[in-house]
Amino acid sequence: MEYARSKPTRHDLTIALDQLLADKQVTTPVTKAVGCLIGRVRQPDPNSRITYSNQIARIMQKRCVECHRAGEIAPFELRNYDEVVGWSEMIAEVVKESRMPPWHADPAHGEFLNDRRLSDEEKEQIFAWVSAGAPEGNPADLPPPRKFIDGSQLPQAADIEFTMREKPFVVKAEGEVAYQNFIVDPGFKEDKWITMAEALPGNRSVVHHIVVYIVPPTSKAKRGFAPGTQFLTTYVPGYQSRPLPEGMAKWMPAGSKLIFQLHYTPIGTEQTDLSKLRLVFTNPSEVNRVVVSSAVQIRHQDFLIPANAQNHRSEASQKIRFKDAKLISLFPHMHLRGRSFRMEVKYPDGQRETLLNVPNYDFNWQTTYRLRAPKSIPEGAELIIVGHHNNSSTNLANPDPSESVRWGDQTWEEMLIGLYEWSIPMPEHLANK
Ligand code: HEC
Numbered sequence: 001m002e003y004a005r006s007k008p009t010r011h012d013l014t015i016a017l018d019q020l021l022a023d024k025q026v027t028t029p030v031t032k033a034v035g036c037l038i039g040r041v042r043q044p045d046p047n048s049r050i051t052y053s054n055q056i057a058r059i060m061q062k063r064c065v066e067c068h069r070a071g072e073i074a075p076f077e078l079r080n081y082d083e084v085v086g087w088s089e090m091i092a093e094v095v096k097e098s099r100m101p102p103w104h105a106d107p108a109h110g111e112f113l114n115d116r117r118l119s120d121e122e123k124e125q126i127f128a129w130v131s132a133g134a135p136e137g138n139p140a141d142l143p144p145p146r147k148f149i150d151g152s153q154l155p156q157a158a159d160i161e162f163t164m165r166e167k168p169f170v171v172k173a174e175g176e177v178a179y180q181n182f183i184v185d186p187g188f189k190e191d192k193w194i195t196m197a198e199a200l201p202g203n204r205s206v207v208h209h210i211v212v213y214i215v216p217p218t219s220k221a222k223r224g225f226a227p228g229t230q231f232l233t234t235y236v237p238g239y240q241s242r243p244l245p246e247g248m249a250k251w252m253p254a255g256s257k258l259i260f261q262l263h264y265t266p267i268g269t270e271q272t273d274l275s276k277l278r279l280v281f282t283n284p285s286e287v288n289r290v291v292v293s294s295a296v297q298i299r300h301q302d303f304l305i306p307a308n309a310q311n312h313r314s315e316a317s318q319k320i321r322f323k324d325a326k327l328i329s330l331f332p333h334m335h336l337r338g339r340s341f342r343m344e345v346k347y348p349d350g351q352r353e354t355l356l357n358v359p360n361y362d363f364n365w366q367t368t369y370r371l372r373a374p375k376s377i378p379e380g381a382e383l384i385i386v387g388h389h390n391n392s393s394t395n396l397a398n399p400d401p402s403e404s405v406r407w408g409d410q411t412w413e414e415m416l417i418g419l420y421e422w423s424i425p426m427p428e429h430l431a432n433k
Pocket residue numbers: 001036059060063064065066067068073074075087090091094100101102116118238
């Protein structure tokens with residue numbers, strides 16, 4: 001994505017020509033070109049066993065189309081033969097290099113519901129198809145098209161939808177925009193049980209992220225992430241909104257408000273945005289576990305990444321003080337200097353287990369890792385996060401290696417947070433309300 005330097009640090013061709021003219025040996029006679037592969041049109045093999053219609057369309061639908069469709073984050077669609085064939089050689093390349101589908105967890109630890117990786121068989125089918133010239137095959141073999149709700153990642157229509165306020169917010173052309181907190185009173189007179197929540201940016205070109213919080217009537221919070229607020233959902237590029245596991249829901253007490261925390265990044269022209277939230281509810285009788293969100297984060301005052309540090313380690317932990325807690329998802333968060341992230345659990349007997357390892361953290365891919373099966377964490381266990389930051393010039397995304405960096409909201413400042421969602425049994429008093 002944005003891994004290019006803003007200006008060149010070496011002019012290879014000029015240097016080579018100067019050396020040649022001076023009759024010296026050319027020190028760098030070859031450089032590697034970086035860019036897109038230029039595919040060639042090949043004659044499709046009419047006898048290929050694997051065709052677009054009989055195999056490849058299925059793989060695209062299962063693994064690629066959630067992002068490669070209109071209105072989602074990928075820059076082109078992969079929904080029909082004409083679209084896919086034009087990209088076929090590039091597809092073989094990105095699959096071979098494991099750049100697509102994007103997935104950053106080390107397979108040695110944890111199993112995740114939303115693991116996007118292709119199976120070896122799927123990869124082999126893609127390679128065989130591309131080397132056979134990407135034949136279409138018989139359209140009668142096509143699978144039924146996967147259905148999506150336009151502009152949404154949820155599998156069903158929402159029960160209710162809110163905008164962050166009435167009028168759009170104006171994002172100025174230049175400079176820095178402080179985090180905006182928009183408070184919405186949905187006017188609910190009864191408790192609500194939320195099984196799906198989706199934050200939708202109104203204008204993706206300027207919305208860097210959205211975080212929506214529940215503010216129960218007992219809290220006076222005016223901004224997100226303040227004591228008493230409950231994380232509800234988020235939007236960051238690449239985030240997937242998904243239903244909570246069966247029988248689980250988030251609790252929104254009667255009289256709660258919502259805070260939309262918006263981070264805008266100006267793009268050189270004035271823009272407007274009106275972001276939205278969509279919710280799906282269930283009945284309390286359907287709920288047997290309540291989902292709560294928490295975060296392990298490093299103490300802000302202890303957090304300092306020295307200038308030029310290449311692999312700066314930081315660690316933070318948090319004790320679990322509940323009985324019968326079950327982890328359901330993990331969400332690592334660092335900024336542009338983030339290099340690697342690990343989350344572990346330390347059991348009361350001292351044993352440690354790695355829950356998630358992201359060896360090459362990439363700020364452009366903010367992923368929620370949803371555990372394949374909810375994981376019991378005994379009372380007294382500790383969740384530990386370990387992060388490494390690269391504040392040197394070897395990190396091409398680094399805004400400034402000569403600065404030491406502290407905690408801060410803006411992307412040129414840093415963070416180290418392990419957000420997690422977990423559940424506890426439905427308390428009696430709520431079940432019978
Ligand atoms: C989670 C979202 C997501 C999924 C799933 C996904 N892509 Fe992408 N894809 C992107 C985005 C965003 C880009 C553009 C930015 C980039 O290259 O990282 C992209 C770019 C590409 C490119 C162009 C790469 C380049 O360097 O120009 C190809 C080819 C591609 N995807 C193929 C696939 C295939 C094939 C699959 C499924 C097997 C897939 N993608 C799954 C989001 C996704």
